[in-house]
Amino acid sequence: MPKLISGAEIVFKALEDQKVEYIFGYPGGAVLPIYDELKNHESIKHILARHEQGAGHAAEGYARSSGKPGVLLVTSGPGATNAVTALTDAYMDSVPLVCISGQVPTHLIGTDAFQECDTTGITRPCTKHNWLVKDVNDLSRVLHLAFEVATTGRPGPVLVDIPKDIQFKKGKYKFFKNTLKKKLNGKTTHKVSNSELDKFIDLIKKSSKPIFYTGGGVINSGPEASKNLRELVSLTGFPITSTLQGLGAYPGDDPQFLGMLGMHGTYEANNAMHDCDLMINIGARFDDRITGKVDEFSPGSKKIHVDIDPSSIGKNIKVDLAIVSDVSELLKSLIKRFKEKNKNFLDSNKQKTSKWWGQIGKWREKKSLNFINSEKIIKPQHAVQRLYELTKSQDTFITTEVGQHQMWAAQHYKFNKPNRWMTSGGLGTMGYGLPAAIGVQIANPGKLVVDIAGEASVLMTMQEMSTAVQYRLPIKIFILNNEYMGMVRQWQELLHEKNYSESYTAALPDFVKLAESYGCVGIRAKTPEELDEKIKEMINVDKPVIFDCVVDKAENCFPMIPSGKPHNQMILGPEEEEEISDEGKILV
Amino acid sequence: MPKSKSAYSVPGKIGKIERHIIVVWVDNEAGVLARIAGLFSGRGYNIESLAVAEVDKKKHISRITIVTEGTPQVIEQINLQLKKLVPVHKVADFKRGEKDILFRELALFKVLGNLKKQEKVKKICKKFNPVILDKTNKSIVVQVTALRVEIDKLALDLKRLGLISTSRTGSVAMTKGSKIFN
Numbered sequence: 001m002p003k004l005i006s007g008a009e010i011v012f013k014a015l016e017d018q019k020v021e022y023i024f025g026y027p028g029g030a031v032l033p034i035y036d037e038l039k040n041h042e043s044i045k046h047i048l049a050r051h052e053q054g055a056g057h058a059a060e061g062y063a064r065s066s067g068k069p070g071v072l073l074v075t076s077g078p079g080a081t082n083a084v085t086a087l088t089d090a091y092m093d094s095v096p097l098v099c100i101s102g103q104v105p106t107h108l109i110g111t112d113a114f115q116e117c118d119t120t121g122i123t124r125p126c127t128k129h130n131w132l133v134k135d136v137n138d139l140s141r142v143l144h145l146a147f148e149v150a151t152t153g154r155p156g157p158v159l160v161d162i163p164k165d166i167q168f169k170k171g172k173y174k175f176f177k178n179t180l181k182k183k184l185n186g187k188t189t190h191k192v193s194n195s196e197l198d199k200f201i202d203l204i205k206k207s208s209k210p211i212f213y214t215g216g217g218v219i220n221s222g223p224e225a226s227k228n229l230r231e232l233v234s235l236t237g238f239p240i241t242s243t244l245q246g247l248g249a250y251p252g253d254d255p256q257f258l259g260m261l262g263m264h265g266t267y268e269a270n271n272a273m274h275d276c277d278l279m280i281n282i283g284a285r286f287d288d289r290i291t292g293k294v295d296e297f298s299p300g301s302k303k304i305h306v307d308i309d310p311s312s313i314g315k316n317i318k319v320d321l322a323i324v325s326d327v328s329e330l331l332k333s334l335i336k337r338f339k340e341k342n343k344n345f346l347d348s349n350k351q352k353t354s355k356w357w358g359q360i361g362k363w364r365e366k367k368s369l370n371f372i373n374s375e376k377i378i379k380p381q382h383a384v385q386r387l388y389e390l391t392k393s394q395d396t397f398i399t400t401e402v403g404q405h406q407m408w409a410a411q412h413y414k415f416n417k418p419n420r421w422m423t424s425g426g427l428g429t430m431g432y433g434l435p436a437a438i439g440v441q442i443a444n445p446g447k448l449v450v451d452i453a454g455e456a457s458v459l460m461t462m463q464e465m466s467t468a469v470q471y472r473l474p475i476k477i478f479i480l481n482n483e484y485m486g487m488v489r490q491w492q493e494l495l496h497e498k499n500y501s502e503s504y505t506a507a508l509p510d511f512v513k514l515a516e517s518y519g520c521v522g523i524r525a526k527t528p529e530e531l532d533e534k535i536k537e538m539i540n541v542d543k544p545v546i547f548d549c550v551v552d553k554a555e556n557c558f559p560m561i562p563s564g565k566p567h568n569q570m571i572l573g574p575e576e577e578e579e580i581s582d583e584g585k586i587l588v
Numbered sequence: 589m590p591k592s593k594s595a596y597s598v599p600g601k602i603g604k605i606e607r608h609i610i611v612v613w614v615d616n617e618a619g620v621l622a623r624i625a626g627l628f629s630g631r632g633y634n635i636e637s638l639a640v641a642e643v644d645k646k647k648h649i650s651r652i653t654i655v656t657e658g659t660p661q662v663i664e665q666i667n668l669q670l671k672k673l674v675p676v677h678k679v680a681d682f683k684r685g686e687k688d689i690l691f692r693e694l695a696l697f698k699v700l701g702n703l704k705k706q707e708k709v710k711k712i713c714k715k716f717n718p719v720i721l722d723k724t725n726k727s728i729v730v731q732v733t734a735l736r737v738e739i740d741k742l743a744l745d746l747k748r749l750g751l752i753s754t755s756r757t758g759s760v761a762m763t764k765g766s767k768i769f770n
Contacts, residue, residue, distance in 0.1 A: 124623060125630045129674040131616070149674060295601060311668035314661065 007136045007162060008037040015145035015175040017175045019403035020071050022047055022062060022442055024055040028075025028287040029115060030102030047442060047471060050463040052079050054435035056086020057461070060095045061439030064422045065397055067222060069150050070439065071097040071505040076102045077115030079162075081122065085429060085442045086496065087157045090124040092426025093245060094220055096155035098146050099127075105165040106134055123531045128157040136171030137238060142197040143578065154309040155220055170184045177461055190323050199321055203302055205342070205349075207278035207306040207568055209356045213261065216245030216425070217283015217307060219418045221327035226250070226418040227281065228331035235347045237353065241269035243284045244410055244425045252414030256293045256361065259369070262290045263561050264407040265569055267368035268360055273298055274567035275359070281305045283327045287426075296566035306330050368559040368572055369411050378528050380405060380480045380551040387478060390535050397440045397449045399423065399433040401457030404486035404557045409452040419522075420473045431460030437475040439466055448476070448539065455481040455548075456505055465518040468544040476538050482553045483508060495563075515546035603659035607636075607684040609691065609761050610666060615675040616642045618651040624652060632742060633658060633666055637693075637736075637758030648731055649677065653760045655684075655736075682768040688764045695739045696721070697730045697746055698753040705749050714746050 011034055014429070015023070020278055024047045027035045037047055049055035052074045059070030062463040064561060070090075074083050080101045090097045102185055104113040112397055120132045124536040129149050131142045139162070147156045164420045204210065213232060218225045226249045233240050234258055240250050241261040251258055259266035273279065279301045286305075291297045303319040305312075306327060313322040323330060338345070371381045386403075399422040406423055415421050422440060424432035433451040441449045451458070468475050488503040515522030521541050525548070556574045572583070614620050628635050636655040636749060656666060663681065670679045682689050699709050706728045710718060716732035716739075723729070732742065736759060743754055763769060766767040 121622070124619070124626055128672075154709055309672070311665060311672055318661075322700060 002172050005173055005210045006033065006037070006287075007133075007139055007167040007169050007171060008033040009040075010136070010139045010171060010173045011143065011162070012037055012044065013166070013173045014140055014147075015071065016041065018069075018144070018147050020069075021071050023071040024049055024050050024059040024062070024081060024439065025073030027051075027053055028077075028079050028102065029195060029263050030076035030104055030164050031073060031079070031100075031162075031167070033164065034073065034100070034102070034104075034162075036442060038089065038270060042211040045406045047438070047467065048147055049438075049467050052082035052459065053085050053431070054438075054461050054464040054467065056083045056099070057089070057096070057429070057435035058439035058442070058467070059097055059273060059462070060086060060090050060093075060432075061399060061422050061436030062443045063090075063095050063097060063439070064093075064436075065419050065440040066443035067156075067419065068443075069098055069147060072097060072099040074099065074101050075102075075115065076104055076522055077117045079115075080119040081117060081161075084122060084126060085467055087159065089424050089427040089429045090157040091126045091128070092246055093424065094155050094216060095157065096150040096477075097157035098150050099123075099157060099159040099514050100143075101161050102167070103132065103161045103163040106163045107165070108444075109163065109346070112204055114549055116388050121160045121402065122184060126157070127159050128156040129249075130161065130265065132161045132163075134163070136166050136169040139166065140170060140173045141176050141456075145275070154217075154307075154312075158300075168391075170322070171178045177570065186494065192323060192330055192333055194337065196321070196323055197334055200304060200323070200334060200516045201338055201341070203278055203304060204236060204238075204280075204323065205337075207276075207302075208352045209272075209274040209276045209301075209359075210278040210280065210353065211234070212238055212240035212280045212282065212456075213243075213257075213284055214240060214246045214249055214282045215243040215284025217285075217286045217327050218246055218249035220284075221283065223310075223418055225283075225326075225328035226409065228328060228335060232331055232335055232338075235335065235346060237349065241265070242274065243287070243290060244423060244468050247410060247421045248415035248418045250282045253416065258364075261409050261567075262287075262558055263292070264559065265561075266411075267364035267559055267572065270561065270567040271363045272360055277305045281307075281319070282331075283307060285312045288316070291316060292561050293564050293566050297535075298567070301345045310429075333339040344383065366423045366572060368570070371558075371573070373528075373530055375550070378525065378531055378549060378551045380482065380526065380549075380555055381412055382409050383478075383480055383525075383531065383551060384408045386531055387450065387452070387535055390532065391450065391539065394448055396420065397422070397437075397444060399436040399440060399449070399451045401433040401451070401453045402430045402480075403426045403457060403489065404452045405452055405457075405480040405557075407557045408480070413452070414449050430457035433460055434461050434475075435464045435467075437477070438464060438471075438473055441468075441475050442471070450478050453477055453479045453506060454486060455483065455511070456485045458504075459509075462514070465515075465520060465544060465546070470541075474542050474544055476547060477536070479511060479549060480551050481508075481511070481548050483556070484553060486555075487557065491512065493556065511546050511548035513546075516545075516548075517588075520544035520546065522546050522548065526550045595729075596685065602645040603661060605657055605659060606663060607657050608663050608666075609682045609759060610654045610656060610670070610686060611682075611761055612652040612654065612670055613677040613679075614650050614652060614673075614696070615692070616648040617675055618726045620650070620675045621652075624654075624670070627669055627673065628654075628656070628666075628722065631665070631669065635664060639760050641760035653758060655759050666699050682761065688767070690764060691759050692733050692761075693736050693739055693750055693759050694731065694733045695742070695749055695754060695756040697732070697743070698727060699730070699750050700752050701748055702752040704725070709746065709749055712749070713742065716742065731755060 063070035258269040261269035512522030716734040
């Protein structure tokens, strides 16, 4: 008969068997037995956040940069409710998280006990699944199942709520593997049939105006998927654009890459999406920031959609060929079959797509990401470009907050590898980037991790600087400080007659002094002249840094598709006629 | 049309609304009904009626029958979203009016009235498998099983005869012939 151990010990046994190295959390009354057990398990390190939301985003950053599930440990009541934003964020962006929450003892559940809340009720819509464990003998099965649900199919967060008495109770531990016999969450390893592949290849061969539209699914499918994607794109010679979440799956500086698409995507990417005759969606979900007006979305194209989640297919846009599959597996078999039957496709097809490439070239000439640079004041786009130029030689990880700076980062920072770009796309959580950077740095010691931030967003989770200092994580918080909630201000300027209602922050802290008070380094850059030197200084400090980059307060993020407009009606800049400076000038 | 002042797109064309009956087999565990109902309310789908009970005592499987309305795209989403839930085993979907499916609802009617009126009640209910569950000099409780529209009509007719209380279940469904839901 197996030895009886406490629920708290079962938790750690399960974490050990799942090869968990780090948990992010915050203690409290209802999880004390689990925290008490922590000391007996050396292979698991606990990272103490300053707020459960911070712990959650840190776990997300860890998961997205490492490909492993992030583990979060919080107490009952406020601990659990504070974690809800992070869980929802992970749910929207398909990040595997396992959240373990303490709960009041079973006999007190339902009595409005101290720090009691209906955690499984509250988190039901923001997790793939959750469990309230009322019997200690269920605990090991549930925990292993939780990891399985979080990491299979379309990944996402799960939560296991463990009442305090269950943490004390003795029970049996068993390692459960692959407990899910039945199909679940669209994770059925659907074998792609040859006829599906042939239809796919047939559409590729018939197309004269094709485009690849790829998303976060490629990243989630693992590094192999990015490799396969690159091979397929080079085999076909087709242009490719990516969603915000898909950046890095395909090299950002490759000539076949048209840049990001969507509301703040490039002119060439959006026009190509609108005018194409074949759209190959791989691991993206036709989000409203991408499609704009659904009725006028890419009216003349055949559409292929590859997604691991069947409910993503046909949700927003009807498609002609739907394939439910893991991206990597699909691409592998597609490439194999394509190569067998189509030798020299690239050369023989060149002529067919040459007109299309010519058109794309014309769109590119608009140079939609250009901006009017200044010698007196730092333009935020310029700051991101300089940051890119000065960090591209090393393996750099970028996180962001949410707003204008996030879009500028996506537009001007070029990613060449997957898992290097962590941003809150679906939920759009201000305050995501700083704690996420902590998780990224934990998973990637010795690597450069930069949070491209806005001053408003970063103040939402600023307390986590203290965490970074405690664990000696040399994250760099690169704040594009315009004293406004920039994206809010931009919308107010364009759509609300410049009524800047509550979007200006009047009493900002001195970020340099703030950095010092946290025990890290504060750097400020005020002019374009000193920017490079200061960025280099930031990179070379082996300590956490808050970089206060004082930028133009009035700059807007262009290009943009106004709401309710189709892709081919973009606004390119403040005054479209005005001559935009050439690229060379920007780089000076 | 006024210019949209939101960061979001304007609604597109809305397709034709259909009524569907969706049958879901689930693990009968705590919170499973909340998961199903929460999915519907959270994503803005309708539940017109709902019937649920455990049908397999050994495996603890419950069968939920949901009547809902939506465009074909919404109905497809409902099916796919339901299938994603962990405790859901299988989902079957039928359009109202399909030929090889049986639908039934059960209703209890309490009517106040003398024996003469009670006879009238029995007569009206005759076609719908009436069972007299309780009877006094002043009142009668009748159970009928019928289609939704039939029960709607019956309730209207009984109102004139002194109907004071109605209790109805949601619709349940089964295939005709030897076939079963797959």
